Amino acid sequence: MKVSFGVPPLWVEGGLRHQVLSLKRELEKKGVEVEIHSPEKKPSGIFHLFKASFSTHELAGRVKEAGIPLITTPVFYSSHPSLFPFLVKIDSSFSRFKLFSERYFIKEILTLSDLVLPNTEEEKKLCERLGARNVKLLPVGVEERFKDASPEEFVKKYGIKDFVLYAGEIGTKRKNTWRVVEALKGLPAVFIGNPRDEKILEKIKEYKFLWIPELPHSSSLLASAYAACRVFVLASLYETPGISAMEAGLAGANVVITPYGGTKEYFGEYAFYCNPYSVRSIREKVIEAMESPYRKELRERLLQFTWERIAERLVEYYSWIS
16 A cells, blocks of 8 residues: 655644654554655655645645545644634635635635545544545644653752643644643643744743753653643643643643644543633643643553554545555
8 A cells, every 4th residue: 555645845843743653654554655745746645634724725626637536634623612603604605705714715625625634532522614525633642751751850960850841732722832831830840842933032031930941842851841741731722732741641641722623532531621812720730630640541542643553544544445
């Protein structure tokens, strides 16, 4: 079986890149031939597109014109579900005047796709409301190695343990780190990641938090930080579902996370859900998590989502299309 993975023109470090490369690794272990599509190459076999957007719309059209089966993992979520029907209607009206919103391109790709594979049930419902016909759930995975992470390396290097950890993009609107920084004032906290602007880094330093530049995903120090922290916080405006929080939960951290985007499908009743729009709510949930024992049921739940298991499901989906 041969599969081409289609990705946006600029796909940087982050959840999407990690998802694509993890699936590629696990599929190849199962004998599937996987290549990352290059624009100069003609697609062949099954084409699996990651990210439905303006930037991938033309690629999806070329794949369908070539008569190649198209599978799409859309990787999108509206943080304002109540507005979604309105946006769909606007798209319909705009199309008559040749004015297109991002939702228009998402809808076009979904309707072109032979199979749509969202990461959460919430995302699945949005896809169906946009006209996607054949929609199946393909969860995001987590690497099982994090369950064996040790705090020793991080504690030896920085001399701290049982702190609150944030790891990821710092300063972006969706990641909501300004509110997180304010919520953690006076608490022992560590931030790992590259800031989008100097002002938030200044605030992190002003509050005497430890800041560490972005670490490679393969870094043993990152895994050790997960194991050394008491609480991992990911109070984004939405997450689908937050791979870093899954990794930290597997390593032994209590997880404080947004309820928006499908996170409850992964973390169930074993995470601490905060209102990301409220500094007070974030702080209260972090303190509650710090004062609570680790929820071992969380590790058992997250082990259902290993990349190996997700790849097994994906091979089954591919067999339906090929």
